[in-house]
Amino acid sequence: MKVLVSDRISQVGISNLEEKGIDVTYDIELTYQELLEEIEKYDGIILRSMTPLNEEVLKRATNLKVIARAGSGYDNIDVDAASKEGIIVLNTPGQNTISAAEQTMALMLALSRNVPQAHNALQKAVWNRNKYMGVELNSKTLGIIGLGRVGGNVSKRAKSFNMNVIAYDPYIPAKRGKKLGVELVDFEELLKRSDFISLHTPLTEETHHILSKEEFSKMKEQVRVINVARGKNVDHAALYEAIKSGKVAGAALDVHEEEPINEDYSLLELEEVILAPHLGGTTVEAMDNVSIDAAKQLLHVLLEERLPRTPLNVPVIKPTEMNLIKPYIKLGEKIGGFYSGWIGGRIEQVEVIYQGNIAKQDIEPVTTSLLKGLLNPILNENVNLVNASLIARERGIEIIESRSETSNKYSSLITVKIKNNGTTKRISGTIFDEQDLRIVNIDNYGIDLIPEGSLLVTSHQDQPGIVGKVGTLLGENGINIASMQLGRNKAGGDAVMVLNIDQEGGEKIEEKILEIDGMLDVSIFTL
CATH class of the missing domain: 3.30.70.260 (ACT domain)
Known part of the structure; x- marks a missing residue:
């Protein structure tokens, strides 16, 4: 077996492959033309964000069986093209969570105590204790925007500093906040109450410039902002003006609207701003973790012929049942998508009731397809038939399934009850003539809708x-x-x-x- 490592990863992952008899080529200097010529030689590839695996490359990857992304993002991989070629794609999400959370705390402490500014002054032999007087984290209110993996870990660490932690995340159920000891609030309240605001959201249309001129105007005086998520979550021009006006006391940014930054970057002018070159996941441990995980999952596929732990494109439908349940898989996704468009917001519980003939089939792919339709519109993740249930569980969503082989009106009926904050919404759908998808009930209102x-x-x-x-x-x-x-x-x-x-x-x-x-x-x- 031959594996190409085309981006820089930790040696420990490469060693793990070689110990299993894998012939590893480590070449991070490959040009695009060389990649086109060489890719057909390999059974697997481990990469990060620099190697472009587009349709042109993947069509030439005639022996490639698995693509392992050492990290979470995969914008450089054409997952659909890989699927067409029968190539499994996997990533390693969560392996740099602790590093990103610790970077957030490091920046928060440095921001509150003016550590880099004082250090720079001392390097110039300037001793000025009064100028660099800071503030304590103790008893301050930290507002976290995005209570996912990193945001949750930041909340735990902030509470150890005796901070009052509040969070805004419209897609996290109340019980996750309660479990973390975090008060979930709406966005406006978070802006008004927070002494420190830390961002931990993906970049979507909704979160692009989630902090801009209007939001800064609603914040407390002398608020401090930390961003270790995505640079474009913050409008840097608006942040510059908010700091110059004195509204914002300071900011610590690990990520930037344009990377790498250049000498024209306006925030470089401000002593109140601490800047880092996107180091959130750049620790020895994080690099080791993603390298080990990528290698381990690649070996699962190549040597053990089993699914990786975090696949991005592998279907889990038994071929013998595909023809029977394929229309219901599509219906489930449509029902989930209808709810997201109609109601949206956070979800606590999803109950799926199967009645009639569909109750006699393997319903797991239908439920996962429903979750895919439900979650894909609101998350910046590739939610698919493999990872939908995992993602739902990670976000604290309870999944309940039940079956009844009898149905009063339809030969098969799927009813979904989605609960949030004491309110339950109900959607029912069925199939006419094997392929005709219909939604037939919304909150006990009978309709006949083509979704x-x-x-x-x-x-x-x-x-x-x-x-x-x-x-x-x-x-x-x-x-x-x-x-x-x-x-x-x-x-x-x-x-x-x-x-x-x-x-x-x-x-x-x-x-x-x-x-x-x-x-x-x-x-x-x-x-």
Whole structure:
């Protein structure tokens, strides 16, 4: 077996491969053309973020069986192209969690006590104790944005400094916060209460510049900001102005909007800012951990012919059952996606009830597909049929399954109950004529919806004129209605409307619809 290591990793991982008889080529100087010419020689490859495994390269990887990413991010790997070529792709998430958490605490302490500034002064033989007077962490409020792996570990360490820890994470259930001893709050409250704010979110459309001019204006006076997550989570121009105005006392940044930084970087001007060159996961231990994990999982695939621990693209459906359950796998994903678009937010419990013929089949792939549809729109991770259940458990989501081989109305019915903060939402779906996917019930409102394309969902009071006003408003904005479904519990009571529309209208349309008398809620999304 031959394995190429094309990016710098710890020697311990390479040694683990060689001890198992693997012929390892360590070449971190390969050009792209050389990679194209050499890749066909190898059964496996271990890489980090510098080697481009695109479709062109992977088509030439005729012997490649496994790609092991020593780290979590995999933007440089075309996972779909690898799947088409039958190549397993894996990563090593979580192996640098402790390093990132400790870097956060190091920067927080350095920021609170002006350690780099005082050191720089002493190097110039300037002794000025008053200028570099700091503040204690003790009894201060730390606001954590993103309570995932790193954020959770930061909270534990901050509490050992007797800090009051609050957190904002719209996708974390309350019980995870309670387990960590962290108070979950909304975003506005976190901004107003925090003495220190630390970011630990992925970079998504939602989190891009999550801290900008408006957010800085809402913070406490003399707040301090730490970012060891993604550089573009913070609007650096707005941060510069907030520090210059005195609103923000200082910032410590391990990540930056553009990396590497250059001499024009405005924050270099400010003594109140501590900068590091993206060192969050760069420790001897973290580098060893990702190297060992990548090598170990690669060996699972090559020598033991079993699935890696953290695959990114391996299906887990038995071939003999594929034809029977494939439509239900797709239906499960559509139901999950419908909930995320309709309600979204944090989830505490997912209960899946299988009734009729589907209850006699292997339902695990259907449940994992439902979780994939549920989580993919809200997480910056590749949630797939392998890792969906693992990711749900990591986020503290309880999964319950039940079966009944009888069904009153449909030959097969899947009902999903999703619970959050004492509120439960219910969605049911079925299959007509083997391939015709339908959502047939939303919160006990009977409908007949094809879960495809752009959808507009409303909750409103059942009163004359609402449907017409929505239609008129959409028409005035050039949005065509393809189909309409209505459901109500009783005349004059609450009702639900689902429209298939030809294109989304954006937030302004939602705002206008909400202004209609009797309208309770509206969501526009695409399945």
